[in-house]
Amino acid sequence: MGSQEVSTVDWQGKHVTVAGLGVSGIPAARALHERGALVTVVNDGDDERARAQAAELEALGITVRLGDGATLPPSTELVVTAPGWQPDKPLFLAAAEAGVPVWGDVELAWRLRGDNGKKAAPWLAVTGTNGKTTTVRMLASILEAAGLRTAAVGNIGVSLLDAVLGDTEYDVLAVELSSYQLHWAPSLRAHSAAVLNLAPDHLDWHGSMEAYAADKGRVYEGNTVACVYNVADPATEDLVREADVEEGCRAIGFTLGAPGPSQLGVVDGILVDRAFVANRQKHAQELAEVTDVNPPAPHNIANALAAAALARAFGVEPAAVREGLRAFRPDAHRIEHVADIGEVAYVDDSKATNTHATEASLAAYDSIVWIAGGLAKGATFDELVTGAAKRLRGVVLMGADRALIHEALTRHAPEVPVVDLERTDTGAMSEAVARAAELARPGDTVLLAPACASMDMFTNYNKRGEAFADAVRARADESA
Template identity: 95%
Template sequence: MGSQEVSSTVDWQGKHVTVAGLGVSGVPAARALHERGALVTVVNDGDDERTRAQAAELEALGVTVRLGDGATLPPSTELVVTAPGWQPDKPLFLAAAEAGVPVWGDVELAWRLRGDDGRKPAPWLAVTGTNGKTTTVRMLASILRAAGLRTEAVGNIGVSLLDAVVGETEYDVLAVELSSYQLHWAPSLRAHSAAVLNLAPDHLDWHGSMEAYAADKGRVYEGNTVACVYNVADPATEDLVREADVEEGCRAIGFTLGAPGPSQLGVVDGILVDRAFVADRHKQAQELAEVSDVDPPAPHNIANALAAAALARAFGVQPAAVRDGLRAFRPDAHRIEHVADLDEVRYVDDSKATNTHATEASLAAYDSIVWIAGGLAKGATFDELVIGAAKRLRG
């Protein structure tokens, strides 16, 4: 962030705003700002057929678009709104910092615009973590729908959070997936409740260090009002809860694949149980669902279900809706997806496992595996992964 701040209620009329990056977040941001009277310039590194089509659409509205030059800060810029993937050390942001111009991400803009049309803004239930975010958010949305709530799974999953906030549909609550990139550029976000599912080295080329990556993930807890949900098996997530500045009365809620202690959700004899949102958490446990209600019932997916259940329970959802929502949920393609059985060999597609932590969880779901791997390392090493999975690997 630059040294200047723009207040929560912004008079956009005539304000010079630079939107960095076209795509899923940039186009809705430019459109929303233009509609509110801002003087919008979009800058984009790429200049190809797709971006030229997006540029033409925005230029027809009266937005200025500069393709092939995302490095230079346009003169008179008072605020930069960036796509989440743009690295913090880009010349554009260094120039903004030098000029005292604040930088917001698409999530920050969505947070600031919520309710600016006079409607009561929907609370956000936010999920981040190295792995499992999309599945958990979609499980959460399924549970909220089963409870009869108007909701949508939004954020880092292809559905624009900005469109959900300023669009015509009124929601009771939003299930929001947030990446570390998005959280880096969202200083004033304050969720109703949030979860950090796990922390493992990822995107270190972007963040610069594991400490910086973890700190950006931890921003999701800032200002939470009801619950900060953490992973009992991953102490680093609980550390982030301890470091967060939350509203008075906000509780730390753990999830575990073992038997839960007070203020935790966990598993007992094949049953998902809640010892957090009950009248007497020291003596009572509420049955939520069976392990068999989760598809697929692999260990990491049970953990996702418990995190989703914790956020839903924090929002006041009844136990039956947790069960019904998990039963109704179907995982996305490429997530431990059963492809075929040939000659008594099961073929599984888990190409969404794009880092060592996700791959470790995937390999833990089976006892005898021939592993076919490929892709980019993104700064990760694989020695520990192979050692840990060796007894399961046939080749």
């Protein structure tokens, strides 16, 4: 099926099992029911919230089975799953044995686009281990600056189903896709797509790094104009080579160095395009200045280049790239400058929940007091510490798996002073900020970039970041 073709399915009387109540399952069940499908929702949980959600669906005539997400209902012709459900669940094994296809919410949205008579907007898709949300939001900002009706959708913002079935008719969608979502999206065909980077993550779900990479690489399948890859991460270019794309689709690289032909890159503080110009062998088009990127950290400049490449693939003019990047404001807890106190900068990157994201964060500053720790999720820290050792003024560790980081520091940065906080109460972050301030010198950056998940001490990374910001602002008020 070509990238711009719309798939039509006769849903009337089709037996569909929706796996999982939640942000994707409930809209999927409703959309399928409205189209005449005979929908059964199965869900592992049977708590008060699930029962309330089930009651709402049952009132519409949808069957809901709580506390049993393992058994495939009889007569099922299709399973539509929430993206987080692992591929080895008994439900999916039973579906495979019965020859029943399994789609995710992304696949369903792809199949339903244009179903309500609206024009089916092309998708510009972004995946990668880190930077997806920022890149997609940058891309949406650029597309808006070009006067296009767009939205940042997928793993963020508006749900894909709402975007394709809602009243707004979009010109193009900026779509964030996780490896989970791509795993269950066999017929997705984007206009253009980018894989920002690849690093070990979610291996418990995918089973291996190879399987994880293969699912990320699905984003390139059937691209019509551009497959955007990271020159600094050869694994992303390998995925382009392996993809089956439309005739004429081009491989477009982005680099923090000077770009070659068919690449975007940086020259003397200028973001330049040598891919979407008339003579890419000899000419480069200025798009924006590094200072137009907020914040201008190296990994964020890479995000901006990837967003610019996708926008240029869609025909956006250079002026809109500059305007869109200038208008963009990053989400909270992503390299967010909180305050300067006594010539020391305090920066919240609580979103850096794995080593790959933290490596990029640490690379953005020259002299750092690093606050780290939490749930390691099976990660190791030797490579991270080795790469950052020369930048570290000191380290403050907290959380359940802080000992793993401490051991890596002992091996690879024994001269760096380390404060090990045992406490896990709500005041722990205030003490961490206070101890970091003691280690810092004028010109340093106190950086919260935990390299770990937050759930040992906080509800999520947002709450962790808020605790850091609150502690910093309280300290700033005291010193004012």
